[in-house]
Amino acid sequence: MAEYDIYDVEDIRKLVDGELPWTTVQQMMKNGKDRDRFDKWLVILQGRVPWKEKILLPLTPALFIVQKPKERVVKCRCGHEFGDYRVNWKLSALIYVRDSDEKISEVYRGHEKPDTEWIQLREYYCPGCGSQLEVEAMPRGCPPDFEFLPDLDTFYREWIGRPLPETVEFVDRTPERIKEWTSR
């Protein structure tokens, strides 16, 4: 697909920022996909955060997995850190739960309102900047979604051919965090 590696960083920046004409966007959608998009993407994202740690993978528009000297952590664009990327970052977020008619009425009205005995609206905020990072609509009892646990080493080593300096185990460490909470 090398023939499609035709966009430069500025093209992708304009795409991301909605500055391209729709016809150009459509053409980019129809074209084969550039193999080096991820590299351009990292250049754009790295230039937009106020901190220096290397971004390994953007998880969401606000959250990134970054390389610290000894570990890989989830970091907000504002600089707040959520710890090991293998633990669901939500466990380190602020949470506000709309589980009453009064609280849900601040978001929905009349026939729009869900029944709070069936579902609670969980809002996750960054403790640093107050960004609303995710909103889950869950029945009571549902653990938060751990939306994505990347196999970072396989990705860097086998998919893009740039192995990371150190390999870490691809494992969900969220249960360990819960155990720490319960054993103290």
Next chain:
Amino acid sequence: MTSQLKLKEQLKVNDELFAKTGCMFGLEKLTEKENNPGLYEAVWHILLSVCNTAWEVGCKVSASPVAAEGGDALWALHTPTGECICTSYGITAHVGLLAAMVRKFIEMGYEDSPGFKQGDIFENNDPHYGGIHMPDMDTAMPIFYKGKLVAWASSVTHVADAGAVLPGSINFMNPDTFSDGMPVSLERIGENDRYYPWYELRIKSRTRAPDWVLGDARGRLAGLITVREKLLETIEKYGLEFFEKASREYIEDSRRYAVARIRNQAVPGRVRKSQFKDLTLKGKVVIMPKQDIDLLSNVPMEMRIDANANVHLSLAGASGSVPFGQNITPTALSSALLMGYSHVVGFDMFNSGPTFALTVDTPPPGSWCNPFPVDWFASTGMGWSSAIRWLSSLYEVTGRLYYMRGFVEEMSAGAGTTMAAEWHGTNQYGQYAVCLTLEQASNGSPARGIADGEPAAWCLYTANADFGNAEVMELYYPFMYLGRNMEPDSGGYGKFRGGMGHTTVWMVMNTPEIHYSAACAGANSKITANHGMYGAYPMPGDRVAYAAGTNVKELIEQRKPLVHERGLDPDYPTLSQNIVADVLNNDVVVPANIPETLHEYDLVINPTSGSQAMGDPIERDPALVKDDLDKGLTRPWVAENIHGVIARKEANGDWLVDEDATTEKRRLICEARKQRGVPFREWWQQERKQIVAGANMDEAVKRMWRSSMKLSPGYAAELRAFWNLPADFEF
């Protein structure tokens, strides 16, 4: 080629070759593509045109409103062993089902008895043997060239009435399989390009709209013959050998395309997304006592992408089957998944290829997505219902993965819901009619990575969303459209919102009486339609409104305002403002068969959802909020309190944003969040106590958890561990 083999033997060889090489038919090289790229591409487009021509012919021959006006149908071309080569526009969810059906004919030994010959017509709609639900009638025809079976043509149409226990084709209310309708169980239903008379007699006596159902049958047949005749011309022109080689390469090519897209645009790892599907029938009109119940279904998705970019899906945690038509079989679920893939992953040469780029673990036996091992009598009357929620997860998680690699132009948030409107009664021609309108085939589309979704122009289950022309629907059905309008804020609240859904307002006309059903084809009503994505708020669930015994006739005579939309204020809807009626309900939790019989001048307000938004709503460009305010697509209180945009209405009716006040408002919103938010661990400790106490949990929620945990012990163990609950804890 190993054409001397019986088809059953060839199937075995194909499976072995795939297991050995990882390539369909063992095609490690695509020689026709490499050696004759122009011809390879040209013949693909010819085959595509053949299928699309069949769709045009078949839908028009059918003349039923669902096919002719809505295009809810599909024609496809298959290899002799059933793998789909190419498909038409239309309801692409069926490609996998049709391929599985042809394979089933072969596995059942039909090649020997009753045998395959030119002009044979085979059909299935029975979910026990690979169908999805009875109204989707899957038909296939073998195609012979110079005495050799060289391909199959297949088709599906969604018929207006399945002959189920209640009228219509969105048969969510069926208590068991015996109420699912008229079965055709892997049968030969015709020879020499004609249906058997007894097949037609069965339709006449066992469906409520036999003219339309037979019209659909004839439409399917017309399209199948079109595929056959056009294919034979193509083979005559380009040679059988080329066709046989190229057709297999198209499938392997498509598999590789799906794998390549994942490898180039996604990231290996584990994805999880929860979804839930509500079903509230307690206290409503039901058929059997066991249906007097409210239910919540657990629709979890776990996706693993391995080092080879193969995708593995699990439904561990799925809750139990239900005494309604909301169950689906693994075969149908896989086919539904292929449709999702056709939208977001492998859509270049769309056929069976992507099926072989992914695996789906067998869902828990006895769950809504694998009911028959435990309950052979389970109904699948509206099998799409919960699967549609699952497919929404596929959209969202794929969008998240694409974002990580920077392919923002390919991103999509999750899907909307699909509540269907059905009517039955006497039409304007004095005949009994069952009426599926097509409103649900035009959701707002999901938010994109760089823009809002499109309004009322997208549908999860068909690539060509089309809600049909109101004026044409009025020719078929006894009501008048008083309005089709975009529903404000129906695309959720986010940096980019989903496309707006639309709301239809019908006035009953030219009928002595008719019944309306807000039917469940994938609706949510007690709960929100979805989650948010990246901090957006979910779009609301589906609620309908209606008024029976109205003063509309007098209002028309007095030339006073009627009702053309729901209105901007859900606490004071236009229906309540303008209409006086014997029964008036603005907030009907769906699904529901409206208990009152409706008559002339009665009104129904029927919403079709928007789709999921993405991004923190206070990051929405104030100019976009202003634009929505100007167009009446958002409410002032939403602009201020959810988006943090301070604006005032000018004398000319346009809105003016106060930039400084907006910046300050958004800062205050962030501060308020930090003030009211609590550390997760603190909430977790409190929430655990609430869970143990079962506080503020509807019985439907508890019932769902009991069922999920019973059917999936591993899932149960993980849930208990998360909340630090005892090993024997039950909800």
